[in-house]
Amino acid sequence: xxxxxVSAVRGAPTLQSYAAAKGALVSVTKGLAxxxxxxxxxxxxxxxxxxxxxxxxxxxxRPEVQEAILKRLPIRxxxxxxxxxxxxxxxxxxxxxxxxxxxxxxxxxxTTS
Numbered sequence: 001x002x003x004x005x006v007s008a009v010r011g012a013p014t015l016q017s018y019a020a021a022k023g024a025l026v027s028v029t030k031g032l033a034x035x036x037x038x039x040x041x042x043x044x045x046x047x048x049x050x051x052x053x054x055x056x057x058x059x060x061x062r063p064e065v066q067e068a069i070l071k072r073l074p075i076r077x078x079x080x081x082x083x084x085x086x087x088x089x090x091x092x093x094x095x096x097x098x099x100x101x102x103x104x105x106x107x108x109x110x111t112t113s
Contacts, residue, residue, distance in 0.1 A: 001091050002029045002045045006107055009047065026103050033101030042100035044091055049107025051079040074109030 007015055008022035025045065032043040050069050052060055059065045060078065070076055087104060090096050105111055 001043070001088070002026075004045050004047045004103070006047055006049050006105070006111055009103075009105070010111055029103075030101050037100050042091075042096065044096075044100060045103045046084065046087060046091075047103055047105045047107065048084065049073070049079055049105070049110040051081070051083070053081075072110060072113045073107075074113060077108065079106065079108055 002025050004025045005018070005022040007019035008026050012019060026047075029043045029045045032041075036043065050056065050073065056078075059069070069078070084106060087106060091099070091104075
C-alpha cells in the first residue's frame with residue numbers, strides 16, 4: 001500500500017514537481033499490482049486530501065488558508081489520521097484479497113468540488 005496526494009490527480013500552482021512525484025507513485029503502484037499479483041501480492045494507493053499533519057500544520061494555523069480550504073471540502077473539516085483506519089485495515093486484511101491496482105481517494109470530497 002502506498003500513500004500519494006490529491007496533487008497527483010488535481011493541479012496545484014507551484015507544486016508541479018511534488019504532483020509529478022505523487023502521480024508517479026500511483027503509476028508505480030499499478031505496475032507493481034500487475035507484476036506481482038500472480039504471487040498473491042496486492043498493491044493499492046491511498047490518496048489523502050487535506051489532513052492535519054506536521055506537514056500541513058502551518059496551513060492549519062492560518063485562518064485565511066483554513067477558510068479557503070474548508071469551503072472547498074463538502075465535509076467541511078480537515079481529515080485526521082483516524083479517517084484512514086478503516087481503509088488501511090481493509091487493504092491490509094484478507095477482506096481485500098481480490099482488490100489490487102486501485103487508487104482510493106479519502107479527501108472529504110475535495111476532488112469532487
